[in-house]
Amino acid sequence: MKRRMLFLLIAAVFLFPPAVFAHRVSVFAYQEGDKINVEGFFSDGTPTKQATIEVYDMNGKKLFAGKTNEKGTLQFETPKAAGKLKIVLVASMGHRAEILFKLRGGKRAPAGKPEPAQASAGKAPAASGPVSGISEKAIRTIVREEVARAIQPVMRALAKQEAEKISFSDVVGGIGWIMGLMGIWLMMKARKK
């Protein structure tokens, strides 16, 4: 009888659709022109509205702070720092996530960073005087922008997938672990007698 009721309890829990897994926040970012887009969401896909975003450089200096909008996104100007940025998202009720975001242009000095599209498009012809009227550098910049824009949905999908990686085997495995621990506890108690 007891066993049956316990089984029913677990079955009842399992009967709910396991489609949505809640309670973790994820944050991801991508560069678009001279802006960096940050987006946060709970792992069931709900955007993190009005969440605080803080951006630090690798020395821990705060470069930017702001709040996400109703869609859980935020845009800020690419800072002058080189290397990586630490982006921290703090959502309501004690949820927090952080990522390291690698600035495009890698470890080059800030001056060597690719310039924003409009700026380089304006300057480039004078600098290299190309036949077509558009410098190679400007084309590169434009292509880079376009590719970045094109792969945005992919980046998003990847980040979301990462967030939803709780698998059924994890769930079953966890239950197994708990049962195993219970067995060990019983065994230890039995030995004491």
Place this chain on the structure above:
Amino acid sequence: MHISEGILSAPVLVTGALIAAGGVGIGLKKTPNEKIPEVGVLSAAFFVASLIHVPLGPTSVHLILNGLVGLLLGWAAFPAILVGLVFQAILFQFGGLTTLGVNTVTMALPAVAGYYLFGPAVRSKSRRAALIGAFLCGVFGVLGAAVLVAFALFWTGQSFLEAGKMVVYAHVPVMIIEGFLAMFCVAFLRKVKPDLLEVKK
């Protein structure tokens, strides 16, 4: 309801860990051998419950089941919830290992309190009193956890009123669902296995 790593200050984390350790100690000591399987099963139920998402309210919330766990286990709710949280942290990245203590306290303390507050009603002869007690215990578990989370956030620096309101409002749907869940469980247990609840004859 799980507080992530890197949110709380060190004193809050240490205090949480100490209280949790004490609670787990009492729970382990007080649990008779026959009750161990029940602790295991409820720990597993607690572990899985966090995956059941309630798509209501302003943010993402899920079932906790701590009221029910407390009602059935008493002090053993501490080890049961701690174990559930460990695996939620490892397998699902809910909460975190450093916040285990605090998270255990926020969820297990209201569970134990619920056991003492509503246990007598649930064990009483009157079926109506038992059902009302169970409902209130389910509600109280979530409410208590929400208040403790708010308190932990407040102690670290967030404004208590704002954080507290947010956490409590977000969990109102969960409170109601858990109230009914606890009620159904108690109704079922009273019919099928009254000695599990130690119902007075």
